[in-house]
Amino acid sequence: MLETWVVMPTCLPLVLRRCHACASERFRANGKFRINANHKLLDAWLLVLCTTCGDTAKLTVFERTNVRSVPPELLDRMHANDPSLAAELLQDPVLQRRNRIALDWDGAWRLDTGGTDLADREVIDVSVRFAARIPVRPERLIAEGFGLSRAEVKRLMKEEKVMSAVRLSGKLSGDFAFMLKR
Numbered sequence: 001m002l003e004t005w006v007v008m009p010t011c012l013p014l015v016l017r018r019c020h021a022c023a024s025e026r027f028r029a030n031g032k033f034r035i036n037a038n039h040k041l042l043d044a045w046l047l048v049l050c051t052t053c054g055d056t057a058k059l060t061v062f063e064r065t066n067v068r069s070v071p072p073e074l075l076d077r078m079h080a081n082d083p084s085l086a087a088e089l090l091q092d093p094v095l096q097r098r099n100r101i102a103l104d105w106d107g108a109w110r111l112d113t114g115g116t117d118l119a120d121r122e123v124i125d126v127s128v129r130f131a132a133r134i135p136v137r138p139e140r141l142i143a144e145g146f147g148l149s150r151a152e153v154k155r156l157m158k159e160e161k162v163m164s165a166v167r168l169s170g171k172l173s174g175d176f177a178f179m180l181k182r
Contacts, residue, residue, distance in 0.1 A: 002177075003124060005145055006112045008131040012087055014104040015048050017057065024052035026104065029090060031083035034058065035075070040067050044078055046089055059099045061089060091133050109134045113145050127177045135171040138164070142178070156180070 015027040027048035036043040042065050045058035061078075062070070077085045089095050090103060109132075128141060139153045142162065146153075156162045164178035 003126045004114065005126055005128045005141070006131055007109055007128065007134055007136060007141065008112060009087065009105075009109050009134060011108050012083070012090065013108045013134075014051070014106075015059070015090070016102040016104050017048075017100070019050040019053065019055055019057070021055040022050060022053040024050050026051045027057055029086050031086040032081050033061070033078040033086075035078055037067070038064075041065065042067050042070055042075075046086055046095075059089075059095065059101065061095065087132070105134045105136070109136070111141055111144050122182055124180045124182075125177065126180070127175070129175050130173060133173045135173045137171055138168040138176070138178070142180070146180070 012029045012031070015029060016025055017027055018025055019027070027050055029046060029048045032047045034045045034047055043063045044061040044065075046061055048057050048059060049055070050057070074085075096102065126145070128138075139150055139157065142148070143150045143153045148156075153162065157168060161181045162168065162178055163181075164176060166172065166176045168178065
Protein backbone atom coordinates (compact mmCIF):
# COMPACT_ATOMS: atom_id res chain seq x y z
CA MET A 1 0.00 0.00 0.00
CA LEU A 2 1.32 3.42 -0.98
CA GLU A 3 1.64 5.94 1.84
CA THR A 4 1.38 9.65 0.98
CA TRP A 5 3.32 12.27 2.89
CA VAL A 6 2.80 15.99 2.33
CA VAL A 7 5.35 18.74 2.97
CA MET A 8 3.30 21.84 3.67
CA PRO A 9 4.17 25.41 4.66
CA THR A 10 3.17 26.60 8.12
CA CYS A 11 4.03 30.27 7.59
CA LEU A 12 5.75 32.54 5.08
CA PRO A 13 9.47 31.89 4.70
CA LEU A 14 12.11 34.45 5.62
CA VAL A 15 13.55 36.48 2.76
CA LEU A 16 17.33 36.44 2.49
CA ARG A 17 18.53 39.89 1.44
CA ARG A 18 20.94 42.41 2.98
CA CYS A 19 19.39 45.22 5.00
CA HIS A 20 20.65 48.68 4.08
CA ALA A 21 20.20 49.99 7.64
CA CYS A 22 21.81 47.31 9.82
CA ALA A 23 23.45 44.76 7.44
CA SER A 24 21.21 41.95 8.68
CA GLU A 25 20.33 39.37 6.03
CA ARG A 26 16.82 38.28 7.03
CA PHE A 27 13.48 39.90 6.30
CA ARG A 28 9.99 38.68 7.10
CA ALA A 29 7.08 39.20 4.78
CA ASN A 30 3.86 40.22 6.46
CA GLY A 31 1.68 40.10 3.33
CA LYS A 32 1.39 43.86 2.87
CA PHE A 33 1.55 45.42 -0.58
CA ARG A 34 2.11 48.94 -1.84
CA ILE A 35 0.69 50.09 -5.14
CA ASN A 36 1.54 53.37 -6.83
CA ALA A 37 -0.26 54.79 -9.86
CA ASN A 38 1.24 57.32 -12.23
CA HIS A 39 -1.38 58.16 -14.86
CA LYS A 40 -2.08 54.80 -16.52
CA LEU A 41 1.05 53.08 -15.23
CA LEU A 42 1.21 50.99 -12.05
CA ASP A 43 4.04 49.96 -9.76
CA ALA A 44 3.51 47.28 -7.09
CA TRP A 45 5.74 46.07 -4.28
CA LEU A 46 5.59 43.42 -1.59
CA LEU A 47 6.77 44.95 1.67
CA VAL A 48 9.20 43.02 3.89
CA LEU A 49 10.53 43.97 7.33
CA CYS A 50 14.08 43.45 8.61
CA THR A 51 14.06 40.96 11.49
CA THR A 52 16.76 42.92 13.34
CA CYS A 53 15.96 46.63 12.98
CA GLY A 54 12.42 46.59 11.52
CA ASP A 55 13.39 48.64 8.45
CA THR A 56 11.07 48.16 5.47
CA ALA A 57 12.27 46.99 2.07
CA LYS A 58 10.22 46.72 -1.12
CA LEU A 59 10.27 43.69 -3.41
CA THR A 60 9.18 44.73 -6.91
CA VAL A 61 6.18 42.75 -8.17
CA PHE A 62 5.80 44.84 -11.33
CA GLU A 63 6.83 48.31 -12.40
CA ARG A 64 5.61 50.79 -15.00
CA THR A 65 2.93 48.36 -16.13
CA ASN A 66 -0.11 49.57 -18.02
CA VAL A 67 -3.19 49.37 -15.80
CA ARG A 68 -5.10 47.44 -18.50
CA SER A 69 -2.53 44.63 -18.52
CA VAL A 70 -2.92 43.92 -14.79
CA PRO A 71 -5.76 41.49 -13.99
CA PRO A 72 -8.39 43.17 -11.76
CA GLU A 73 -8.42 40.13 -9.43
CA LEU A 74 -4.69 40.59 -8.80
CA LEU A 75 -5.18 44.26 -7.95
CA ASP A 76 -8.08 43.40 -5.62
CA ARG A 77 -5.93 40.84 -3.81
CA MET A 78 -3.08 43.36 -3.46
CA HIS A 79 -5.43 46.05 -2.13
CA ALA A 80 -6.75 43.50 0.39
CA ASN A 81 -3.16 42.56 1.43
CA ASP A 82 -3.88 38.88 0.73
CA PRO A 83 -1.26 36.72 2.57
CA SER A 84 -1.79 33.82 0.16
CA LEU A 85 -0.84 36.13 -2.72
CA ALA A 86 2.33 37.06 -0.84
CA ALA A 87 3.13 33.34 -0.47
CA GLU A 88 2.54 32.76 -4.21
CA LEU A 89 4.67 35.73 -5.22
CA LEU A 90 7.55 34.86 -2.89
CA GLN A 91 7.83 31.45 -4.57
CA ASP A 92 7.84 32.96 -8.06
CA PRO A 93 11.33 32.46 -9.56
CA VAL A 94 10.97 35.61 -11.70
CA LEU A 95 10.29 37.75 -8.62
CA GLN A 96 13.21 36.11 -6.78
CA ARG A 97 15.59 36.79 -9.67
CA ARG A 98 14.35 40.36 -10.24
CA ASN A 99 14.82 41.26 -6.56
CA ARG A 100 17.96 39.13 -6.00
CA ILE A 101 16.48 37.28 -3.05
CA ALA A 102 16.43 33.74 -1.73
CA LEU A 103 14.03 32.11 0.74
CA ASP A 104 14.86 30.55 4.10
CA TRP A 105 12.32 27.81 4.86
CA ASP A 106 13.82 26.75 8.24
CA GLY A 107 10.94 26.33 10.68
CA ALA A 108 8.35 27.37 8.08
CA TRP A 109 7.14 23.90 7.01
CA ARG A 110 5.93 20.63 8.47
CA LEU A 111 5.64 17.02 7.31
CA ASP A 112 2.19 15.45 7.39
CA THR A 113 2.56 11.65 7.34
CA GLY A 114 -1.11 10.85 7.77
CA GLY A 115 -0.55 9.35 11.22
CA THR A 116 -0.52 5.68 10.12
CA ASP A 117 1.60 3.16 12.02
CA LEU A 118 4.29 1.76 9.72
CA ALA A 119 6.43 -0.07 12.30
CA ASP A 120 5.23 -3.61 11.51
CA ARG A 121 5.71 -3.61 7.71
CA GLU A 122 8.73 -5.05 5.91
CA VAL A 123 8.46 -2.92 2.76
CA ILE A 124 7.01 0.58 2.81
CA ASP A 125 6.26 2.58 -0.35
CA VAL A 126 5.99 6.30 0.27
CA SER A 127 5.02 9.11 -2.11
CA VAL A 128 6.13 12.56 -0.96
CA ARG A 129 4.14 15.51 -2.28
CA PHE A 130 5.11 19.16 -1.84
CA ALA A 131 2.29 21.66 -1.29
CA ALA A 132 4.79 24.45 -2.08
CA ARG A 133 8.27 24.58 -3.58
CA ILE A 134 10.11 24.02 -0.29
CA PRO A 135 13.69 22.75 -0.70
CA VAL A 136 14.27 19.95 1.83
CA ARG A 137 16.79 17.12 2.06
CA PRO A 138 15.02 13.78 1.48
CA GLU A 139 17.00 12.13 4.28
CA ARG A 140 15.60 14.71 6.70
CA LEU A 141 12.04 13.92 5.54
CA ILE A 142 12.62 10.18 5.86
CA ALA A 143 14.17 10.60 9.31
CA GLU A 144 11.31 12.79 10.50
CA GLY A 145 8.64 10.57 8.94
CA PHE A 146 9.91 7.34 10.50
CA GLY A 147 11.30 8.82 13.73
CA LEU A 148 14.91 7.88 12.90
CA SER A 149 18.13 9.81 13.15
CA ARG A 150 19.61 11.23 9.95
CA ALA A 151 22.70 9.08 10.49
CA GLU A 152 20.47 5.98 10.58
CA VAL A 153 18.76 7.06 7.35
CA LYS A 154 22.16 7.61 5.68
CA ARG A 155 23.21 4.12 6.79
CA LEU A 156 20.02 2.64 5.33
CA MET A 157 20.68 4.49 2.06
CA LYS A 158 24.24 3.19 1.97
CA GLU A 159 22.97 -0.38 2.52
CA GLU A 160 20.45 0.25 -0.30
CA LYS A 161 17.45 -0.30 1.95
CA VAL A 162 16.07 3.06 0.88
CA MET A 163 15.57 3.21 -2.88
CA SER A 164 14.13 5.82 -5.19
CA ALA A 165 14.02 6.69 -8.88
CA VAL A 166 15.37 10.16 -8.02
CA ARG A 167 18.69 10.96 -6.38
CA LEU A 168 18.13 11.36 -2.64
CA SER A 169 21.23 13.46 -1.96
CA GLY A 170 20.97 17.22 -1.97
CA LYS A 171 17.72 19.14 -1.66
CA LEU A 172 14.48 18.42 -3.48
CA SER A 173 11.43 20.64 -3.86
CA GLY A 174 9.41 18.46 -6.21
CA ASP A 175 7.33 15.34 -5.65
CA PHE A 176 9.14 12.02 -5.40
CA ALA A 177 8.62 8.48 -4.17
CA PHE A 178 10.84 6.03 -2.31
CA MET A 179 10.74 2.52 -0.89
CA LEU A 180 12.09 1.45 2.51
CA LYS A 181 13.03 -2.18 3.15
CA ARG A 182 13.57 -3.27 6.73
